[in-house]
Amino acid sequence: MIEFRDPSPWTGRSDPEDGDLALRMHHLAGRADAPVALIGFACDAGVRRNKGNPGAAEGPAAIRASLANLAAPGDPRGFHDAGDLTLTGEDPGPGQQALAEHLAPLLARYGRALVLGGGHETAWGSWQGLRRALPGARIGIVNIDAHLDIRAIGPAGPSSGTPFHQIREADPEGFDYAVLGLAEEGNTEALRSRARDWGVAIIEDHALQITADAGFAVIDAISARNDAIYLTIDLDVLPAAQAPGVSAPAARGMPLHVVEALVARVLASGKVRLADIVELCPPRDQNDRTARTAALIARRLLTAS
Ligand SMILES: [Mn+2]
Structure with a gap:
């Protein structure tokens, strides 16, 4: 069953004694001139x-x-919270379709949309929404993730491990996919071999431990040859110490500062x-550590121009 929930009012700390610039993110929600929209996809079915x-x-x-x-950053422009889609039941499919239906008009009205998942099955809904909003566009996918998530669809049906397989089936000619932070140990040779066959650009986590430099050429190339970029960030790319609250915590992972630098580079494309x-x-989180990490990334995605 799918339920749509209107956004709850944003609340938080206010410091009026510090003047007009003492703004926090909750003050930016619902601003009329917002260039960015936010929607939640509350789904367990894929995982x-x-x-x-x-x-x-x-x-x-x-x-x-x-x-x-x-x-809030120094020149806050606000964001629109479009609420949550809540999905119960075994099959993520109807929820993914509903996400696409909600996203397409948001993408038509706002310069950027941010979806808060959900497992990585969120991506199948996200991509379909973008495709509906931009029917003829070349869409490049940048996935910051330990996993390829291109598993074939088994008897149980699509899951959080299959979304990029589904996207390729829907658009084999246009499929342009890069994975940054892949952990060799988290992807069978069957999947790594499939990725090679499909021309997926991969930078492994080993190459992204100190700086993000190894990822920049891939990001610049995929941005240059596409009209729009769909950026998807799986928190399990981070080390378990930074992100314990994920379904599959990473023993190695890549550090937050590298993830942030990669995200900044993708945003700098303007696409x-x-x-x-x-x-x-x-x-599975510990003292909200993973949620706080996710919030740092969300803040950047909501406030970058
Ligand atoms: Mn993933």
Whole structure:
């Protein structure tokens, strides 16, 4: 069953004694001139089917809660909160379709949309929404993730491990996919071989430990040859110490400063129309550490021009 929930009012700390510039992110929600829209995809079905740890449905609320009190940047322009899609049941499919239906008009009206997942099955809804909004556009996909998520669809049906396989099936000619931060140990040779066959650009986590430099050429090339970029960030790319609250914590991972530098480089292309942050699993989080990490990334995606 799919339920649409209007956004709850944003609340948080206010410091009026410090004047008009004492703004936090909760003050920016709902501004009329907002260039960016936010929507939550509260879904556990994809992770459950992928034999993962459930809890991703609580992700959107946890990210909002950690985002609310972060300081706003110096030239805040605000964002529109479009609420949450809440999905119950075994099959993520209807929820993914509903996400696409909600996203397409948001993308027509706003310069950028940010989706808070959900597991990585969120991507199948995200991409379809962008495709509807930009029917003829060349769309490049930049996935910052430990995993390829191109598994073939098995008897259980699509899951959080299959979204980029589904996207390629829908658009084999236009499929242009880059994965930054891949962990060799987290992807079978069957998947790595499939990725080679499909021409997926991959930079492994080993190459992204100290700086983000190894990822910049891939980002610049995919940005240059596409009209729009869909940026998808799986929190399980981070080390388990930074992001314990995911379904599949990473023993190695790549550090937050590298993820932030990669995100900044993708945003600098000026072509990011859609982004999502997926796989936050609040029941497995420790002192909101992962939600706080996700909020730092969300803040950047909501406030970058
Ligand atoms: Mn993933």
